[in-house]
Amino acid sequence: MTQTRTRLERGRSALGPALELVHTGRAPTRAVLTAELGVTRATAGAVAAELEALGLIQVDSRPGAAAGAQGRPSHRLTVAPDGPVVLAAQVHVDGFRAALVGLGGRIVATAPGCMTVPADPAAVLDAVVAAGAGLLRECGRRCLGAGLAVPSAVAEPEGTALNPLHVAWPAGAPVRELFRRSLAQAGIPGPGGAPAPGAVVQAPAAGHPARGHAAPAGQAGNDINLAALAEYRHGAGRGARQLLCVATGHRGVGGALVLDGRLHTGSSGLALEVGHLTVRQDGHPCHCGSRGCLDVETDPLAFLTAAGRAPGPEVSLLKEARALLRDEYADPAVRAATHLLLDRLGRGLAGLVNILNPDRIVLGGLHRDLLEAAPEQLGAVVAQHSLWGRSAGVPIQPCTLDYNSLVGAAELAWQPVLDDPLAALGG
Incomplete structure (x- = not known):
């Protein structure tokens, strides 16, 4: 048995963790991989070589050194561009x-x-x-x-x-x-x-x-739930320990919580139905039987309605709402609808901040576009209506993956x- 194979046998249990580190971008070099896995440099090299042989990653043994860097640059690790x-x-x-x-x-x-x-x-x-x-x-x-x-x-x-x-x-x-x-x-x-x-x-x-x-x-x-997992591993949620994701779909509003890298889904997969938080006591009737839920007060249809626009028959509500916000924000009715929905969304997020105390919030769907249109307003509403928002501001960021x-x-x-x-x- 070769020395490389012996090292691989010792590090075989590290194959999966090593692949995940490269997959999530947390080990861009072999030196970082060695440190993250807590193995010897030789074992890390054998593990990287095996993952490359499987067609999963690519190892660049001759990367260019950064300007001003000293010593030999470490092998660069990336996912295989033509892999499975x-x-x-x-x-x-x-x-x-x-x-x-x-x-x-x-x-x-x-x-x-x-x-x-x-x-x-x-x-x-x-x-x-x-x-x-x-x-x-x-x-x-x-x-x-x-x-x-x-x-x-x-x-x-x-x-x-x-x-x-x-x-x-x-x-x-x-x-x-x-x-x-x-x-x-x-x-x-x-x-x-x-x-x-x-x-x-x-x-x-x-x-x-x-x-x-x-x-x-x-x-x-x-x-x-799946959008939150993607943002945690590859997008705006990287590095967060308690990540709250709230987003509109084509209709309705959903939420998810990632705790130390794991989705919190409750006892039977049904946790974090944030769309059914009440933000207007006398609001619109919701499909859940209540009134004034985030689901019907801050989704694309709610935005179009608040802006006085009838939804078109051939374009998705999400695309239509985004186009309206992007192309007609100068219209006072569209601007007023934006601020109205941000106020409702901020009140809902404030309640979630009080309960969950996340260290980061990411917003997707139409909520991402609303945040980018008036970022200061949303943060101010959350701070005004939450204990923890006042004492320690929670970063609120847009999701960064288009198809999360x-x-x-x-x-x-x-x-x-x-x-x-x-x-x-x-x-």
Whole structure:
């Protein structure tokens, strides 16, 4: 047995942690990888070489030295640009989007599909999987799994869409099993080349599985949970310990909390339904049975209504609201609607700050655009209505990933590979 192989055997358990460090950008060089893993330089080199041999990362042994730097520069580590991908799928009110996502959260290809989402969830799941299969045929890259984001709270362990308020699906739709069936019919493989188990993904309530164990197949979660996970690993949430994400979808409002790298999803996957916080006692009726919830007071339809604009029949509400804010902010009615929604959103965030005490808040969807239009107002409202906001300001930042729910769906499709690269690739 060669010396390199002996080192690799000693460091085999470090393959997964090493891959995750490169995947999330926390180990850009072999020197950083060595320090993060707490192993010798030789072992780190053997681990990096094995991950490169698996086609997962790229090692640059001759990187250019920075100006003024002394000594030999460390090997640079990046994800393999032509490595394997996973299929990420998202269903939203106005249709779906399929994408191929590589390590590092990089979207390789994407295909949107506009359709009226039918009451039968199997129809739209078949359509989005078919679109993903087409992308795979075009790119010719190896697929290691699939994940799905849906606009609904998803109950675990059943894997059912518990209460899909903004699509016509029946309560309790078995999205996990339907996605599994669509993947099998399309012949999309999973880790190790086996038929895809239909992983409809979300972080488990206690976080992702322990090292050395594949992620349980068929877990289910909603789009905002997955967006939060993506932002934590690859976007505006990097470095946060208690990350709160609040975002609009095409309709409604969702939220998620990432604690020390793990999604907090409650006892059965249903935590952080922030869209149903009341911010106006005499507000609009909400689908949940209450009134004045964030879900109906700060989503794209609420913005269009506040601005006195009737929603168009052919463009998604989210796109229409964003275009209005971008192109007509000088209009007093649009500006007034912006400030009105920021006041309502700030009151909701203030309550969450009091309860959760996050160290960072990231906003997505239309909320991101509203924040960028008037950033000082939102911070002032949160500070005015929260104890912790007054004593120690909480940074409020826009999400930075355009398709963060897709990237998040890909994250837990990647999780078996991050846990055990050799097993996931059939080694």
